[in-house]
Amino acid sequence: MFITFFKIGAFTFGGGYAMIPIMRNEVVNKKKWMEDAVFMDMLAIAQSMPGPIALNTALFVGNKRNGFKGSLFSGLGVILPSFIVILLIAIVFTQFKDNPVIERIFKGIRPAVVALIAAPLIGMGKSAGITWKTLWIPIAVALLVWLLGISPMYIIVGAIIIGLAYFWFLKLNMKK
Amino acid sequence: MELIDLYLDMFVSFFKIGLFGFGGGYAMIPMIHDEVVTINNWISIGEFTNIIAISQSVPGTIAFNSATYIGYSATVNLGFATWQGVIGSFVCTLAVSTPPLIIMTVICAFFSKLKDNPWLRSSLSVLKPAIIGLIAAAALMLMNGHNFIDYKSWIIFALVFIASIKKVDPILLIIISGVAGLILY
Numbered sequence: 001m002f003i004t005f006f007k008i009g010a011f012t013f014g015g016g017y018a019m020i021p022i023m024r025n026e027v028v029n030k031k032k033w034m035e036d037a038v039f040m041d042m043l044a045i046a047q048s049m050p051g052p053i054a055l056n057t058a059l060f061v062g063n064k065r066n067g068f069k070g071s072l073f074s075g076l077g078v079i080l081p082s083f084i085v086i087l088l089i090a091i092v093f094t095q096f097k098d099n100p101v102i103e104r105i106f107k108g109i110r111p112a113v114v115a116l117i118a119a120p121l122i123g124m125g126k127s128a129g130i131t132w133k134t135l136w137i138p139i140a141v142a143l144l145v146w147l148l149g150i151s152p153m154y155i156i157v158g159a160i161i162i163g164l165a166y167f168w169f170l171k172l173n174m175k176k
Numbered sequence: 177m178e179l180i181d182l183y184l185d186m187f188v189s190f191f192k193i194g195l196f197g198f199g200g201g202y203a204m205i206p207m208i209h210d211e212v213v214t215i216n217n218w219i220s221i222g223e224f225t226n227i228i229a230i231s232q233s234v235p236g237t238i239a240f241n242s243a244t245y246i247g248y249s250a251t252v253n254l255g256f257a258t259w260q261g262v263i264g265s266f267v268c269t270l271a272v273s274t275p276p277l278i279i280m281t282v283i284c285a286f287f288s289k290l291k292d293n294p295w296l297r298s299s300l301s302v303l304k305p306a307i308i309g310l311i312a313a314a315a316l317m318l319m320n321g322h323n324f325i326d327y328k329s330w331i332i333f334a335l336v337f338i339a340s341i342k343k344v345d346p347i348l349l350i351i352i353s354g355v356a357g358l359i360l361y
Contacts (some may be wrong), residue, residue, distance in 0.1 A: 010235055019237075029278040041291055045283060049299050050197040050235035051276030058278040068281055075277060079269065082177020082236025083244050087265050089230060090248040091258060097223070101358070106226050110323040111333040111349055113229045116349065117202050118315040119340035121308060128304040137302070141309025145206050146316040149214075152207040153196045163299030170298075 001070065004031065004079030005058050019054040019078075027061055034064060054078055183267045185216065186250065190243055190271035197272070201231075201238030208242055218250035224323050233350050243268040280318030297313060328360050332350035 005023055007148050028036045033116065042064075046056035055078055062074030130138065141159075144150040189211040197204045205228065219227070227249070231241035247268030251261040283290060290296055324330060336349050344355045 007182060042287070045287070045290065046280070048198075048296070048303070049194055049276065049283065051273070051279070052197070052239045053200055054237050055240070055273060055276050056280055059277060059283060063281060063284040071277065071281060071284075075273065079236075079240055079273060082234060082241055083265075083269055085234050086231070086236070086241045086244040087262060088236065090245045090265065091261070093230070094249055094261075095254055104361040105354040105357045106222075106229070107325065107329075108332060108353040108355070109229045109331040110222075110225045110318075112336040112349055112353035113225060113232065114315055114318045114323060115333045115336035116230075116340055117205070117311065117318070118344050119337050120202075120343070121312055121315070124308055124311070128308060130305055130308065134305055137305035137339055138309035138312060141306045142312035142316060144309060145289060145313035151210055152203075152310055152313070154190065155306055155310065156196045156198055156303070159302045160299045163302035164295060166302070167295055167298035174297045 001062060001065065002073045002077040005062075005074045006081060008058075009054075009078040010081035020057065023054070023057055023061070033061060038064075179251075179260060182251065182254065182256075183264060186247060186264060187271040188269050189216065191274060191303055193239070193243075194272040194275040197239060197275075199301055199310065202314055203307045203310040204239050206310055206317060208239075208246070209314075209317060214245050216250075219246060219253060221320065223249065225323050228318075229350060233347050239272060240269060243272040243281045243300075288332065303341075332356060 004026055008019055008026060011022075012030075022059060024034075024036070024039055027033050028039050042060045043053075046060055047053050049056055055075060058074040058078040059071040062071035064070075093102075125135075125138070141155055145152055145155060193204060193207050193211060194346065195207075196207060209221075209224060213221055213224050227242050227245045228238065230245065231238045234241055244265045247265035248261040251264030324333070332353055336353060339349055340346065
């Protein structure tokens with residue numbers, strides 16, 4: 001299991017979402033560790049919990065197969081490859097940080113990074129089911145965090161409380 | 177600053193980041209920025225953007241990659257040795273992965289009950305649009321004078337934005353912009 005997740009962690013560029021189809025193929029089709037329906041259910045939960053989705057999915061598969069120990073190994077497997085790679089890059093790169101050539105390269109890269117973060121927003125908004133009626137939520141959050149410097153942690157806690165309160169309100173109204 | 181204090185501070189910061197890290201890597205950027213640039217001054221805003229760029233171009237998730245990198249960089253920036261930076265990097269990575277490990281262990285135990293829980297669903301219905309707002313905040317936060325130095329930066333931004341919507345590979349886009357930076361500046 002460690003080896004399987006190590007491979008997934010080592011060869012997947014582009015963050016968590018790129019890992020999911022590969023994990024599904026390994027876990028469901030190749031290793032037959034669980035049925036596809038279970039995997040998909042689990043993915044929905046993993047997505048809604050804190051932490052990178054790739055790690056959460058790995059932890060879940062590990063736990064289903066081998067309990068806590070299983071999730072330790074699958075988690076370690078998925079984290080370790082990038083840990084080693086990033087650490088090596090960090091060690092080498094911090095020495096060249098002030099190199100003028102590197103600085104010129106990064107002057108080009110930095111605006112590109114911002115574009116890569118901003119570009120998926122439209123697609124994400126659609127898939128999260130945002131309508132003209134709920135559009136104010138992401139806009140308000142973005143302004144609160146960006147302009148007023150409100151900690152994102154308060155936003156997260158606030159959103160959870162509002163969601164729970166809303167459901168409580170609906171339940172009260174149904175009883176009447 | 178004592179090395180142990182630094183490790184402890186980093187552990188607490190990244191534990192919090194892991195605990196509140198709903199919505200994955202991009203949504204975590206404002207939180208990581210808050211903790212490591214604004215509150216603790218471990219790294220500069222310029223280095224922060226570089227780290228995000230590097231994290232995007234290497235296998236693995238942005239949250240972990242940046243934790244590993246910042247752990248090393250913050251320690252070495254404060255004048256400590258390479259091996260002490262390696263431990264710092266380990267501390268941050270461990271801290272950011274501990275909350276998901278605990279939460280997923282609990283979730284596994286109650287999985288069948290949680291699956292269709294209306295309370296969970298209702299809180300997620302507000303959380304999801306909020307997470308998109310956090311990602312938008314990440315983009316706005318990074319649109320600062322340090323990352324956008326002149327009109328050429330905005331041209332690069334606009335071209336990459338369009339290319340990214342057209343599904344061009346992000347790593348390719350980072351490489352091209354790096355070459356562009358080398359030529360333009």
